[in-house]
Amino acid sequence: MKTPKYLSQIGFSAILVTTLVAAVSLNAAEEKKAKPYPLDTCIVSDEKIGADPGMKPYSFVHEGREVKLCCKSCLKGFKKDAAKYVAKIEAAEKKKAK
Numbered sequence: 140m141k142t143p144k145y146l147s148q149i150g151f152s153a154i155l156v157t158t159l160v161a162a163v164s165l166n167a168a169e170e171k172k173a174k175p176y177p178l179d180t181c182i183v184s185d186e187k188i189g190a191d192p193g194m195k196p197y198s199f200v201h202e203g204r205e206v207k208l209c210c211k212s213c214l215k216g217f218k219k220d221a222a223k224y225v226a227k228i229e230a231a232e233k234k235k236a237k
Contacts, residue, residue, distance in 0.1 A: 177235050197211040
């Protein structure tokens with residue numbers, strides 16, 4: 140007996156939804172474990188985060204570390220030389236620990 144097409148589609152949809160929920164859960168867990176961002180300025184532009192009400196701050200997790208930017212457009216600059224900006228964050232963490 141051949142399985143009706145709609146049952147195959149329902150099964151595929153259930154697998155897809157389960158996969159998406161798992162991915163979102165893993166991302167949320169990663170963000171909870173992330174090292175907090177030690178600065179109150181954008182690592183790319185050096186602008187104070189949240190100082191300009193017209194710019195919405197943007198944050199994300201990069202290699203287990205929280206990164207905060209003054210706006211999403213700074214993400215392009217961060218991605219161009221992520222190692223440089225991570226080094227700046229690490230230097231700020233060391234300075235804060237003293």
